[in-house]
Amino acid sequence: MSRKTVAVLPGDGIGPEVLDAALPVIDALDLPLDLEFGDIGWECWRAEGNPVPDRTWNLIDRSDAVLLGATTTKPRGEALAELAPELRASAPRYISPIIQLRRRLDLFANLRPVENYLGGTTPYRYCVVRENTEGLYAGLDFSPVPDALWPLVADHPNVRRSTRTGAAASVRLQTAHGLDRILRFAFETARTHGYERVTLADKPNVLRDSSAYVLDRLERVAGDYPEIPYEVLNVDAVALWMTRRPERFGVIVAENMFGDILSDLGGGVMGGLGLAPSANIGESGNYFEPVHGSAPALAGRQRANPTAAFLTIGLMLDHLGFTEEAGAVKDAVRHVTRRRDRVTYDLGGSATTAEAAEAVVDACRALPQAPTAAVVTVGDELLRGDLEDSNAGHASRMLAERGIPVRARHTVGDDEAGIADAIRSCLGRDDVVVVMGGLGPTSDDVTRGAVARALGRPLEHREEAWQAVVARLTRFGVAVHDDNRRQALFAEGAELLPNPGGTAWGCRAESRGSTVLMLPGPPRECLPMLEESLRDGLPHIPRPPETTTLFRRTLGVIEADAAALVDALVKEYGGPARTAYRWHYPYVDIRVTCPPEDAGDLARRLDATLARHVVTDRDRTAVQELAAVLDEHDVVLDVDDRLTEGLFAAELARARGTGDGSRPLRVTLSGRWEGGDRTTYTGTVALKCAVREGTDERTDTLTVPNRGAEVTAYAAQYAAWTLTRHLTGHPHPEDPA
Template sequence: MNRKTVAVLPGDGIGPEVLDAALPVIETLGLPVDLEFGDIGWEYWRTEGNPVPDRTWDLIGRSDAVLLGATTSKPRREALAELAPELRASAPQYISPIIQLRQRLDLFANLRPVENYLGGGTPYRFCVVRENTEGLYAGLDWNHVPDEMWPLVADHPNVRRSGRQGATASVRLQTSHGLDRILRFAFETARGHGHERVTLADKPNVLRHSSAYVLERLEAIAADYPEIPFEVLNVDAVALWMARRPERFGVIVAENMFGDILSDLGGGVMGGLGLAPSANIGETGNYFEPVHGSAPAMAGHGRANPAAAFLTIGLLLEHLGFEHEARGVRDAVRHVTRRRDRVTYDLGGGATTTEAAQAVMDACRAVPHAPTSAVVTIGDELLRGDLEDSNARVASRMLAERGIPVRVRHTIGDDEAGIADAIRPALGRDDVVVVMGGLGPTSDDVTRGAVARALGRPLEHREEAWQGVVDRLTRFGVAIHDDNRRQALFTEGADLLPNLNGSAWGCRTQAQESTVIMLPGPPRECLPMLESVLRDGLAHLPDPPEVTAVFRRTLGLIEADAAALVDELVRDSGVPVKPAYRWHYPYVDIRLGCPPESADVMGKRLDTALADHIVTDRDRTAVQELALLLDERGLVPDIDDQLTRGVLAAELTRARRSGEGSASLGVSLSGVWHGGDRTTYTGTVAVTCVVRDETGERAYTSTVPHRGAEVTTYFTEFAAWSLTRHLIGRSHPLTEESA
């Protein structure tokens, strides 16, 4: 394919930022596209008196396409005030760059694709085609009614009350030339992009005569596209259904003002203008622009969403004939936004413009992503607390072991709409969605309908599953009722999952790049079924990377302090490590998921960074560690304990296998209250644990907030930790080698 030239006009505000972030995708894709940068925007108005200098028009004239970042426009008075002093005398007329481009290049069609990039809900994909050159934006707009028009409006009752000086007028101009080419563009867009319907958004119930002429032209043009049905709807109805049921539309075509409003509504339906691309197309020219505008208040802060710029580049590439690559860019944006992988603030993330752009380019290169899952457990009995939700806990562990950690868990009652609402946000965002419970034969078992509702698919009877129900019930001498037939209903096209331990079969299906697994509720039925699917039914997902867990249990740290130390250590290591923290009084557990070859090094670094706080590298308390050590060495400590009032001795006795041994070890535990006393939970407690043996004595100290009665647990664990450190003669964790 011949090389193409694209005129890149970064413009104002965040325009240069989003283009700088997104344009490297062209090099990433290895396309034969040459980028030439040109000047446009407010700065050139201020310094040259023209926001589109002649040199820019020369560049546009020799380019195959124009990519515009964003431009700023201001009212005439402000525009003149900001001109360079030497230009003000000539008082040039300010015309916005957008208007200049559209008029000079005769860009009659504005195209705004609208698609469900965020996932969740029913999939939709449509576009708004707006006529650019006539309608109410044709420039036939007057501050006072012109003489030629006065006879047409003079008899209106409001005009009689207001007088000639109190009346203005605009004309909605529509011509056969303008209508025919925008309607033909709409049908060609539907044909070329697989849209099933063209909808004209107009106001025929009010603008009866002009709308009747538009309908004539629509019928004449539609005759050339017999395979594409069309309809005419009131523009307000279109707006309502865009918000409520966007999936019903294909191509929406409208005159300038109606199209302007609907296209921005389309951005809102998508999730914001940060996702909204646009194209302006004429018979001999074009320009492509993210819709978000220049947003001058955001400029320079690195917060702008580059997704619209990527999608706009996708439109441009498609226009130039690079359909495959354009589809890849759209897929990459969809992947990043649905997974919330390094997205900007407007999509709920914290990524910078550059970081968000890098995520899209990584997706374009097919850099593997980290799969995630969602678990939905169902039953009123779970919400009431009648049953423990053990399915969610066990399923989460099974998914994590398969390398698909759970991002979110929901527990929902027996409510079809509520279950569907819990499933929808995970579609397209999580690789696996596990739905457990509510597949019995009774009227409150509504999961089947909820899954079908969330996926937008009907239920169908599956004879294989029905025979499975009949065979099992017959084998155990159980009566078969009509209600049992519910258990043979599954979402259309789903793969069945036989239940070897019950009558409720499950199923697996794909929706919006997510695998949805529907399982019964009893653990002995659903968990073996889930294990089978995770083992054999998710071949399309990558095997989990080999990870070694480095675990340390710490005492005397709050979670935020531990995270600050460890996060810095991980950043400085340059190793792909995922830290996780768990606070359970009085401990903070730290777990690092490391590549096996880095585990030893990361463990040593962790020990160095947190040496004064690490109790153990195993999932045991300090009391449990001490009990094992005392049993091993045959020691029985003599405990003088006024601080815990016997709790330390009792806990230690309970943890030991044997209470026998020599009493050559003495322990005393005391505390001093600061800012309060033992009965008022304020201030702090300075704790001292003194350990004595034949070699002498050593004191261990700590200060702890006196937060409540549970502080006794801290005293107990601190004393056990102190005694353990004394016995092993070091402050490093009690490791498997030292035990």
């Protein structure tokens, strides 16, 4: 593809910040685009009396696309007051840059995609197409009412009470030219981008004549797109269903004012204007702009969310023909926003604009393709605690072994709507959704209907499954009841999964890029069926690249401090790596997953960073580690354990029998309370462990919070850790590195 030119107009407020942060994605994707920067906005107005100077129009005219950051608009009085003094006398008229662009380039269509990037709800993907040039924003807005319009309003009872000087009027302009091109744009958008329906949002129950004319034009244009269904809904009903059931929409098209309101509502549905991109397309040009505006209160503070800028760049790339790269930008945004580890404050994070943008660019360079799974287990008995939910744990381990980590687990009672909601929240987000339980013949077995409801399909009788039910029950001399027929019902079109161990067959169905596996509840039935499905039935999910996980169990460091150290190390390392942390008193476990070829170097860095705190690289306690070391040394211990009142000695005795070796060691464990005591749990405890061998004595100290009686357990593990370091020759924390 030939190189293309993009006019980049950063504009005002946070516009320069978000574009500076997001534009590196162009280089990351290695796109044949030439970026030329131009001036627009408030500073141009203040210095030159024109927010869009002639040089900027020249740049726009020779460019294939315009990328706009944000512009500021102020009332006429404020605009004149901020002009350079030499310009103020001529009193030039301030016209918003947005208005100028739309008029000069005849940008009749505003496009606002709305998509579920945050996850957690039913997947949705629709867009609002707003007509830009007529409707109630056509500029036919009058106060007082002009002579030509007065006869049309004079007889209104409120006008008679208010008199002519107390009335204003606007005209909603709808033309065949304007309507036909916006409606055709809506249908073309649906056809090109795979939207299933076009919805006209209007007010035909009130604006009867003009809406009837709109409907006439809609029917004419729709005739050229017979494969795309269309509908007309009241705009207020559309607003309601956009928030309640956004997944029902495809392309929503509306006149200017209705579209203006609905498009901002779409931003709210997505999670805020920080996620909302836009495009303005016309006969003579285009521009692409994040919706959030210039937000002057945030300017220069590195708090603005750059996500909308990335998605706007994605819209622009799609318009320029870089469809695959546009998809990569959207996938990267989805990956970052759903992880929520490097997002700005409006999405619940603490990242700066630059940090959040860096996360998206990193994801574009090497977007992790690891699939994910969700497990839904069904049964009131699980929620009551009558049965342990062992199926969820077994399924999670089986999926992880297949390289499909479980993102979420849901336990739901015997409630069809609740089960369906749990499944819907995973469709389009997880590659595999495993649903287990509730497939029996009784009235409380409602999972079949729930799966069908979530998939949007009816239940159908499958004779093959029914004959298997009858044959199994007959073979064991069990009566066949009419209720057993429930076990032959499956979502329409689902692939059956035979159950060698019972009457409840399962099924497999595909929806929104997810594979749904519906399995029975008894472990001896469902787990073998899941194992077979994972082995043979998921060819569309490739095995992820091989990885190595480095494990370190640490003591004497809090989770936040450990994470700060390791996260900085991983960032400096620069390669693909994932970190995970688990605090379980008194330990912090750290896992770093990386490519096998990088594991050796990263392990050395990890140990150097955590040298003062590492207890073991295995899933063992400090006492268990000490027991293993003592088995290799001819040691007899003399333990002074008054601090833990014998807990350390007791745990050590359980882990290893008393030794009678020739290497005597005396271990003295003590503590000093600061700001509290053994019964008042405040302040700290300064732990001290002395190991004497002959005349040589090594002492180790550690101060820990006096959080409760469990501090004695901390002291026991600490003593074991200290003694292990002494026996293995590892340096004590205060020893020089």
